[in-house]
Amino acid sequence: MENSSPMFPHSDTPLSRGFTLIEVMLVVVIILIAAGMAVPMLSGSSDAAQMRDAVRSTIRLSRYARSMAILNQADCTLSFSTNRITLAGTEGTLAERRISDKITIADFENLAKEDRRDTDEDEEGKKVIFYPTGMNDGFEVTLEDEDGRSHTIKCNPITGKVTTDED
Secondary structure, eight states, rough: OOOOOSSSSOOOOGGOOOOOOOHHHHHHHHOOOOOOHHHHHHHHHHHHHHHHHHHHHHHHHHHHHHHHHHHTTTTTTEEEETTEEEETTTEEEEEEEEEOEEEEEEEEEEEEESOOOOOOOGGHHHHHHHEESSSSOOOEEEEEETSSEEEEEEEEEEOOOEEEOOO
């Protein structure tokens, strides 16, 4: 007896039978190869994004330090330490930004100090003071990641303008 159900019509044409197991497996293999090539490419962009974020955080915090010193008419201190940038004012800590563990402060220079370059391992020397007049000590800090990519951020002591250069 032939199954003549209208819900499941029987057809012998090759196009109506669906995909074979080999076709499905071939598509899965192609997708896995594409995903395997995409993951290493994305990990490099993650490191670059962390560096970009650290540079932008440094710039933003420097601009914020100048603004807060002017608004509060009090000195503000921007401190650079391992994996952290802190802004302190008379009321205490105003802002704090964490930097990725993969990024280090390769070089720091306070433009107002006599010895300028901070060669000590001591974190105490990596400070910049922003004054109520809008001026600051001025600084130049170089951030470097594990792959050797670095960015130098400079702050003009008179205008407070913050610029960055790619090394």
